[in-house]
Amino acid sequence: MRLMLIGNPNTGKTTIFNHLTGGHRHIGNFAGVTVEYAIGYYGTIEIIDLPGIYSLEPYSKDEAVAVEFLKKHPPDGIINCIDVSNLRRNLGLTLALTQLQIPMIIAAGMLEEQQEWDAEKLEALLGLPVFPAHRKNRWVPAVMIRTILGEIKAHRLPPLFEETTMAARFSRIDQMIPPISKNQAREKSEKIDRFLLHPLWGTLFFIALMTAAFILIFQYLAPYFSTPLLRGIEGFMKMAEALPQPAIRAAIMGLISGVGSVISFLPAILLLFLFLAFLEDCGYMARICYLAENIMAVFGLTGRSIVPLLIGFGCTVPAALSARGIPAENQRKRTLRLLPFISCSAKLPVFGVLSTLLSPQKSLLIIPLLYLAGIGIGLIGSLFSIKGHPPFLMELPPYRMPRFSDLAHRGFARTSDFLKKIFTALLLTSVMIALLQHFTPSFHWTELSDNSILAHLAKGISPLFEPIHLGDWRLICALAAGLFAKESTLSTLAVLSADLSVFHPGNLLPFLAFFLFYPPCIATLLTMKKESTSSLFPLSVAITHLLIAYTAAFLCGI
């Protein structure tokens, strides 16, 4: 038995899904796109949460895949989730769904915001069972399941509305329901928007909010959680170093450093996901897009790109994940492409140490210049890639107070989905690099890093780096370590050249330039592979950045 939750976006489908299934779910991917569907169980009944759609002949590719899935695997029953505070638009899909002639019930959310409608009135209007699924009031999953099972057992099919186009459906709906007056929530939202959507005050508020959230998350909250965790990791590392068998020792040290690199950005990711979920649920996300649309359009991006770009200053991994909300594929990819140009927080320590080395007095000036150079080159790049600007259409939902349980649910679910997908690859590469670091080419354990396979590899490719003054194998090793996590560049340098005497005036600036532009870390590339659903995409990102970094370092070395 299979039931499907179908409805417009933002109708509380996922909340209903979580309530029905107890939140246990696994994620399915549609081939070729980033949209996902969730599968959960109520007893033995399979429940599928389909992504939000507006019609059965959708215009966006992501929605088209969802509709195709629905038509290929028709469920035994449909739970059509509607938002009664936006009844007219929601009924457009309801009328279309009746043509599938599958037993169906209506799960009506936001009924409490409406004076004009109640479940009985809606039942009389549609000829379908209507189940009130209030946000605030508790409803019983068993009763909803019994209602839809009743329809399926009785082979009751929904009344057929025969209109074949959305335009015809909406003109039918306009005859069925009286014109809707603005409700209170709407009027309040309009008042708030007079300030928050004001070109000047609204923009200032946005900048202030983002700066505050950013400082709070990356300066205070995330380190608060990750520092003790990382200290624990260090303890494990010490224990691993005492292991007798060299191969096992190296592998376990690699595993631990892999776990460590995940843990270093895990709290930040979780907090950012919670913050994003809050922005989405309270309705402010749509306002951000409104404010940013103009400036972003210049670079072939959309208002929604602003969120990933800002998160990119913290960590590129969650930034790439948050690009998912961008509906047009070319704008999503353009946003992803721009992200590595935004220096993540892990690059900052390297900038700090090396700019002080470059010029102790002017280091505070050099760091912002590095950031600007990165963004500048990235934006110039996106100017060249603009081909057509897809129409920007977006609904402005009313402001609502989000429920913490919804936010926590989504924040944790997104974080764990993400971890599942990148963890294995990240651990494997960490183990591999540890083995390369600790073994000589004749497979003997070495503590001296200049004897290791890694050092030999670095020395092997060093002629390639001579023209940009980075031929010293220690620099190459430090840069290679940065491919696994940018913060390891500094620690590797500290191991290989404790007094940083590897640097001299001739190679300092080329190194900074190369470090600024060279490919993002493996975790980012893996995330990009997942978000673009193509292996070629991260590969082309890596190659582009290698070329830019090489050129920049070369120019700085002249």
Next chain:
Amino acid sequence: MKLTDLNVGEKGKILQVPLPRLQELGLIIGTPFQIISRGPFGNPIEISFYENYLLIDRKTAMEIEVSPCG
């Protein structure tokens, strides 16, 4: 007359819809609407119709044929 020709606060009726997406969202011929606000530099345009509030970029809005009323 195009959607972009109306000022903030003015009301109108839709005469012609250029994109299927707009129809999916419930904007059809004859739908009464009001201009609520315009973003920085007049883009995007926020309109309300029935209980919907919709943002439309200026380029798309220039293709929407409307007649003013009220």
